[in-house]
Amino acid sequence: MDSTNGWDDSAEAWIADMGDSGDFSRRHVLDVPMLARIRGRGFRKALDVGCGEGRFCRMLAAEGMDPTGIDPTLKLIETARSRHPQGTYLQERAEALSLPDAGFDLVVSYLTLIDIDDIGAAIAEMVRVLRPGGSLLIANLNSFSTAGGWKGDPGAGFVIDNYMDERAEWVSWRGILIRNWHRPLHAYMQPLLSHGLRLVHFDEPTPQGGEPQRIARYRRAPYLHIMEWVRD
Numbered sequence: 671m672d673s674t675n676g677w678d679d680s681a682e683a684w685i686a687d688m689g690d691s692g693d694f695s696r697r698h699v700l701d702v703p704m705l706a707r708i709r710g711r712g713f714r715k716a717l718d719v720g721c722g723e724g725r726f727c728r729m730l731a732a733e734g735m736d737p738t739g740i741d742p743t744l745k746l747i748e749t750a751r752s753r754h755p756q757g758t759y760l761q762e763r764a765e766a767l768s769l770p771d772a773g774f775d776l777v778v779s780y781l782t783l784i785d786i787d788d789i790g791a792a793i794a795e796m797v798r799v800l801r802p803g804g805s806l807l808i809a810n811l812n813s814f815s816t817a818g819g820w821k822g823d824p825g826a827g828f829v830i831d832n833y834m835d836e837r838a839e840w841v842s843w844r845g846i847l848i849r850n851w852h853r854p855l856h857a858y859m860q861p862l863l864s865h866g867l868r869l870v871h872f873d874e875p876t877p878q879g880g881e882p883q884r885i886a887r888y889r890r891a892p893y894l895h896i897m898e899w900v901r902d
Contacts, residue, residue, distance in 0.1 A: 676848035681745035683845035698880040713776040720782025724750025764792035772801040784850045797865045806899040812892040816852035828891035871898035
């Protein structure tokens, strides 16, 4: 497995940082609207692409689904298996899945597209394993966010620069050092549209709870978005 994106070396720190409930973005911003797109829809077999330590797979299982999680990082897969022994977790890359065609009625990419070098291949594989009528549910860092940052003190404003240039950059926090991609929004939208998927939901959720200072920062600058695409 290729470890040049930092995940092999950062897996232990990631597991410690996520704990059982996830970080601020997951707990307070994304989990509620992501689950809202899933509940009551009749989904049964779900694939979580880039499942990490298996947190969202466990949430899918709690909703009555049969989840499969894939991730290229062995330590994360081993942790997912230990925390959810009845689940299915495979060490695989999103760009080359061993899974059968049309095997899932829900495919989830929860903050993983920014980690994948060849998103064209990964999206093609996600579509291939999705049954007709099924949904591809994506949570991703907003492209305005990955192209920018706070100027000095957050009170000074948020600056976006070199938005149109795709690039991989190293990011570091709390012992984690991984490579993330900045891509303009069209670099995600065009491959999704090229497969004939139909966009049925788009949202830029804001925090529903958490520390007031962090809530304010998430509301001031674009940070996250959710998309649901249906394969007709």
